[in-house]
Amino acid sequence: MTFHLRPSSLLWATFLALGATALALRIRHPEHGALPLLTAALLVLLALRLISMLLDWRAGRLPPTRLLLPAVLLAEGLGLAMTGASEAATTLRFATAAGLEVLLLVLAMRVLTQSKAQPGLWPEDRIAAAFSAFVPPRAARLMALELVMLGSAIRFLAGGFRTPAPEGFSHHREAALRAILPAIPLMIPGDFLLTSTLLKGTAPWVQWVLHGSSAYGVLWLVGFYATLKARPHQLRDDQLELNLGLMKSVTLPVGHIRSAGPLPTFDDDWARHAHMKGVEKLVAKGNTVLELRLSEPVQVTGLLGPGQPTCRLAVSVDKPSAFLAALGCPCA
Numbered sequence: 001m002t003f004h005l006r007p008s009s010l011l012w013a014t015f016l017a018l019g020a021t022a023l024a025l026r027i028r029h030p031e032h033g034a035l036p037l038l039t040a041a042l043l044v045l046l047a048l049r050l051i052s053m054l055l056d057w058r059a060g061r062l063p064p065t066r067l068l069l070p071a072v073l074l075a076e077g078l079g080l081a082m083t084g085a086s087e088a089a090t091t092l093r094f095a096t097a098a099g100l101e102v103l104l105l106v107l108a109m110r111v112l113t114q115s116k117a118q119p120g121l122w123p124e125d126r127i128a129a130a131f132s133a134f135v136p137p138r139a140a141r142l143m144a145l146e147l148v149m150l151g152s153a154i155r156f157l158a159g160g161f162r163t164p165a166p167e168g169f170s171h172h173r174e175a176a177l178r179a180i181l182p183a184i185p186l187m188i189p190g191d192f193l194l195t196s197t198l199l200k201g202t203a204p205w206v207q208w209v210l211h212g213s214s215a216y217g218v219l220w221l222v223g224f225y226a227t228l229k230a231r232p233h234q235l236r237d238d239q240l241e242l243n244l245g246l247m248k249s250v251t252l253p254v255g256h257i258r259s260a261g262p263l264p265t266f267d268d269d270w271a272r273h274a275h276m277k278g279v280e281k282l283v284a285k286g287n288t289v290l291e292l293r294l295s296e297p298v299q300v301t302g303l304l305g306p307g308q309p310t311c312r313l314a315v316s317v318d319k320p321s322a323f324l325a326a327l328g329c330p331c332a
Contacts, residue, residue: 018042043077050074065133124148124246138304145246145303152230152246153223160226168232169323171316176286177225184218228284233317235326242315244282250300250313259293260327262320279312287316290323 022038050070056062110130124144131140152160165172172178191214199207227245234241241251266272280300283289297309317323 014045018045039077043074046070046074046077063133066135069134122148122246122249141305142303149223149227149246150219151223152226153219156222156226165229166232168234169326170229170232170318171284171287172225172229172232173318174287175225175228175284175316177221177228177284179286181222181225184221188214188218233315233323240327242282242313244284248280248282248300248302250280250282250298252294252296252298254327256294256296256298257292257327258295260290260324263289263291263314276314278310279314280307280310281314283314283316285316287318288320290315290317290320 018038018041022035022042050067053062053067053070057064057067124141124147127144127147128137128141131143134140135143192211195210195214196207199210224245224247231243231245231249233243235254238254239251240254240257241249243249264275266275279291282300292313292315294311294313297311298313299306299309300313301307
């Protein structure tokens with residue numbers, strides 16, 4: 001099998017590798033002599049990418065707004081290289097970053113406000129379409145998913161857990177995540193103390209980044225459960241819509257389902273792994289899992305967009321008998 005790597009992909013891969021190396025050196029050896037060379041290499045790669053994007057814009061293959069973020073990053077990097085980490089320069093960089101964040105948040109809020117008057121697409125799809133004017137489509141989708149996930153978590157913690165689930169075939173009531181969430185607040189103090197002990201002697205900002213990532217992880221789990229509850233499987237007009245929160249979704253005609261039924265019993269994990277090969281999973285752990293076999297392949301939309309075509313789906317559901325009865329399918 002031959003793999004073709006585009007020059008832009010190779011450029012970004014090199015940029016990320018150098019950036020990770022520079023970050024690791026800055027954390028462990030802030031005065032390392034290789035840091036200026038790595039910074040210069042990063043700026044050169046960013047300049048080359050910006051030139052490539054300018055050529056794509058001139059050829060009509062790229063909107064001009066896509067040049068904004070790389071140009072700002074290059075300007076910030078050059079400013080840091082020339083002026084150093086002075087207080088004024090640092091303040092300016094933080095102000096620029098905050099301004100860009102506010103711009104994207106305002107854009108997202110505007111899209112969400114408009115989407116309420118024009119239902120049809122999920123909020124993350126509308127936000128991703130707007131963000132794609134500034135960043136690549138996959139990055140735009142990830143940013144949109146993160147915003148909707150965190151927004152769902154905040155609404156849920158603010159009282160959304162009392163809101164009844166929409167009609168449909170739920171798969172949040174029996175999910176293992178439902179049992180885990182109440183115990184997470186009890187684990188946070190222990191995680192805080194353990195992280196502080198293990199990283200004693202490192203820079204304070206490193207410790208706070210890790211504490212922040214732990215808090216972010218908790219919000220992410222809450223947001224995933226909230227979207228799992230808010231987006232049950234739906235059956236409308238002979239169309240079956242399957243969801244796994246914000247993580248995955250697919251819509252297919254009911255007539256394309258050849259059979260549906262529980263997974264068979266496996267003797268060991270190897271047998272289960274062999275059976276599940278090629279199966280797209282929309283499964284919340286802890287629920288009953290059904291396998292749907294289709295007459296026509298479908299593409300499940302995931303974090304980065306549509307996946308590979310498949311004729312087999314694994315779907316979790318709280319009430320499998322009601323789900324199978326609604327489909328009217330013979331059991332496999």
